[in-house]
Amino acid sequence: MAWHKIPCSRRELQLLGTLNGGQSFRWEYNKETDVWTGIFSKTVWKLRQDDENLQYQVMGSLLNKASKSGSDMFQNLLENYFRLNYKLSDYYKKWSEKDELFEKACKQFYGIRMLYQEPVENLFSFICSQNNHISRISTMVEKLCKHYGEKICEFDGVTYFSFPDVDKLKQPQIESELRNLGFGYRAKFIQKSAAQIVEWGGRQWFKSLQEMKYKDARLELMKLCGIGPKVADCICLMSLNHLEALPVDTHVYQIAAQNYLPHLKGKKNVTEKMYSEIGDHFRMLYGDMAGWAHTVLFCADLKKFQQNDEQLSEGEKPKKKRKK
DNA sequence: AGCCTACCTGGGTC
DNA sequence: AGACCCAGGTAGG
Numbered sequence: 001m002a003w004h005k006i007p008c009s010r011r012e013l014q015l016l017g018t019l020n021g022g023q024s025f026r027w028e029y030n031k032e033t034d035v036w037t038g039i040f041s042k043t044v045w046k047l048r049q050d051d052e053n054l055q056y057q058v059m060g061s062l063l064n065k066a067s068k069s070g071s072d073m074f075q076n077l078l079e080n081y082f083r084l085n086y087k088l089s090d091y092y093k094k095w096s097e098k099d100e101l102f103e104k105a106c107k108q109f110y111g112i113r114m115l116y117q118e119p120v121e122n123l124f125s126f127i128c129s130q131n132n133h134i135s136r137i138s139t140m141v142e143k144l145c146k147h148y149g150e151k152i153c154e155f156d157g158v159t160y161f162s163f164p165d166v167d168k169l170k171q172p173q174i175e176s177e178l179r180n181l182g183f184g185y186r187a188k189f190i191q192k193s194a195a196q197i198v199e200w201g202g203r204q205w206f207k208s209l210q211e212m213k214y215k216d217a218r219l220e221l222m223k224l225c226g227i228g229p230k231v232a233d234c235i236c237l238m239s240l241n242h243l244e245a246l247p248v249d250t251h252v253y254q255i256a257a258q259n260y261l262p263h264l265k266g267k268k269n270v271t272e273k274m275y276s277e278i279g280d281h282f283r284m285l286y287g288d289m290a291g292w293a294h295t296v297l298f299c300a301d302l303k304k305f306q307q308n309d310e311q312l313s314e315g316e317k318p319k320k321k322r323k324k
Numbered sequence: 325a326g327c328c329t330a331c332c333t334g335g336g337t338c
Numbered sequence: 339a340g341a342c343c344c345a346g347g348t349a350g351g
Contacts, residue, residue: 022346130347136334137346184332189348228348249346269347271326298346 003048003055006075012088014111015049021299023115023238025125025138026145026163039145040118041077042162044152054082060153062162083116095286095293101259102286102293105300112299114292115238119206121163122239123197123224126231127189143181144169144190166202169194189226196224206240214242229275237291246279246291251301253278260285 015036019027027038036047043061047054058074065073079085088111096103121141128140141163148164168174169190178187197205209217217240221232229248236245246252248270256278257264264274279290286293299305 126346129345131331131345132333132347133335133345135345139334179332182333185330185348186332226348230347234346247346250344251346269328273326302346 001057003057004071004075005053005055006078006084007052008049008054008084010049010051011110013049013054013082013084013113014109015047015054017109017112017299017305018082018115019047020304021112021295021302022134023295024117024121025134025141026121039152039160039162040081040121042150042152043074043077044160045078054078059155060160062150062152081116082113086113088113091289091292092296095296098287099285101255102297105297109296109300109305112296114243114295116241117239118163119209119235119239120166120197123193123221123227123231123235124163124169124190126234127193127226128183128186129234130186130226130228130231140181140183140186143183147177147181148174166194166197170198186226192225193227210240210242214244217242218245229272233279233291237295243289243291244283246282246294248275248278251298252294255297255301256281 016029019036019038020029024038024040026040027036029036034048036045037059038045038047041061042063044059046057046059049055056074056078061074063073092106092110096106124144125137125141128144129137132140145161145163148168149161150164152160152162154160172191174194175187175191178190183190201208209220212220214236218229218232218236221227221235222229227235231247233245233247236242237247248256250270253264253267253270253274257267260281261278264278267274270278282294283290
């Protein structure tokens with residue numbers, strides 16, 4: 001099958017950091033072929049890049065291709081997903097000028113894009129994320145798709161599923177089923193939130209959140225069971241186009257205390273007051289797209305990328321930094 | 325309003 | 339092996 005091409009340099013888009021940086025949990029990288037396989041918009045994609053292009057293949061889709069000429073539609077979906085209309089190097093330049101730490105981080109972590117994701121997948125993925133490891137989050141998201149999504153297609157012996165609709169997840173028996181699948185206490189949050197979302201209007205409700213001011217959308221989201229300040233910010237930032245939203249998790253807290261707000265060092269957990277202090281600090285620093293900027297720092301802080309870095313630069317045993 | 329703590333589970337570490 | 343600890347937090351006290 002032929003690869004379609006979209007002009008886009010590696011400086012503008014780095015697939016590794018963008019797809020494997022904890023924004024979406026549905027992308028897999030094949031080292032041998034240098035190809036990413038993943039799912040969004042009920043479509044299975046293969047992606048790769050050369051120095052000048054992002055390349056893609058559509059492996060299967062449940063979307064109605066008759067509506068537009070097929071290739072155009074898929075290209076639009078992809079450009080939208082990666083927000084290719086934003087010229088990233090301009091923003092990197094701006095953020096670098098404002099912040100030394102960013103300037104340092106962006107040398108290795110160039111081309112980190114904020115994906116424009118679907119709210120339903122985003123919301124339930126991040127309910128799973130609380131107090132959890134990225135590896136287990138990925139497993140849980142795949143379980144949701146396999147058990148409650150639709151089959152999209154099959155190739156190389158693997159079956160690919162779409163992310164389930166809220167109507168599926170709101171069913172009462174879901175809670176006990178998810179408990180049995182190892183979701184722990186998140187099982188209840190998933191079922192209850194799904195029911196609330198349907199009750200409040202589903203798609204239309206998400207649309208209204210997108211049109212609201214960031215702070216209002218955040219408060220609305222926090223009415224859902226299992227969604228607190230941090231996950232609400234993830235959803236605002238990643239699927240509701242509120243790019244000033246800035247999720248403060250353990251990583252971001254560490255970065256902030258270490259580099260900007262030393263009086264916050266050594267706290268056991270992040271209180272709501274600290275939470276907004278940290279968010280506001282980054283917003284003051286980077287401006288109205290602070291959430292995107294902070295994601296670059298977040299990537300730089302992820303352990304898997306640091307280990308990559310050490311292997312590449314040293315080829316020696318990784319020195320582990322110990323905190324006391 | 326602001327600070328505790330229990331909570332499911334499994335991967336990592338010693 | 340087995341006991342910790344910890345992970346992109348949140349609800350309920």
